[in-house]
Amino acid sequence: MEALLWKVAERVLALDVDVILDFGFWVISPRDEMRERAAKLKVGFRVHYVKASAEELLTRLNLRNTQLSGGTFIIPESMLKEWLLIFEPPAQHELEYTEFY
Secondary structure (H helix, E strand, C coil), X not given: CHHHHHHHHHHXXXXXXXXXXXCCCCCHHHHHHHHHHHHHHCCCECCCCXXXXXXXXXXXXXXXXXXXXXXXXXCCHHHHHHHXXXXXXXXXXXXXXXXXX
């Protein structure tokens, strides 16, 4: 799915329209990969990061899981806890806007 979304994003960026990719980017390597892709296309790149504690994320997950709508699936609390173990918060330099023009 992400590969398909990237292909659409490339086409939209070629039209000089901004694109937001909400893939999660839990670790640095995918963030670096997207930055490299932006550089190849000569478009600007920025990571937007909203910091939240593990407690807040678990609270939000539990609320989400009680309000599921059609086509939505439960994310077990254990899965979020596993993701938190691998999470690499972005460094300050990753949050700075980069232009590749």
